[in-house]
Amino acid sequence: MRYEEKTFKNEELRLDGNEYANCSFASCSLFYGGSDAVAFSNCRFDQCQWAFVDSASNTLRFMAGLYHGLGQGGRDLIEQLFENIRKSPPPGMTPTDGAPGA
Numbered sequence: 001m002r003y004e005e006k007t008f009k010n011e012e013l014r015l016d017g018n019e020y021a022n023c024s025f026a027s028c029s030l031f032y033g034g035s036d037a038v039a040f041s042n043c044r045f046d047q048c049q050w051a052f053v054d055s056a057s058n059t060l061r062f063m064a065g066l067y068h069g070l071g072q073g074g075r076d077l078i079e080q081l082f083e084n085i086r087k088s089p090p091p092g093m094t095p096t097d098g099a100p101g102a
Contacts, residue, residue, distance in 0.1 A: 032056050 002019040012029045017036035026046045032038060034056030052060050063081075066074040 034059060 001017070002021070003023055004021045005023065006020075007024045007026070008028050009026045010028065013025075013031065015030055015032045015038040016034070017038070019039040019041075020043050021041045022043065023040075024044045024046070025048050028048045029051065030048055031051045031053050033054035034052070035054065063078055067078040068074070070077070
């Protein structure tokens with residue numbers, strides 16, 4: 001679903017599969033489960049809580065296991081992944097689009 005110029009306040013939101021353009025989020029609990037993409041464009045976030053659940057949580061645990069369990073090679077792998085993310089935003093997104101607090 002696409003939301004435009006909507007204000008969310010004190011809400012619990014599942015983000016998967018949604019697009020948000022020019023929206024404001026205040027004191028919301030935001031959940032991402034990894035089942036579908038989510039997009040933010042020119043959104044504002046104020047005192048929101050972020051949580052990765054379901055498949056997204058499993059992916060983060062897997063990455064943490066690589067980082068902590070494979071020695072320097074695992075740390076290098078995860079650091080390189082984050083460096084690639086910093087350098088190359090997804091297609092159609094500028095480096096500041098979708099950044100929490102942007």
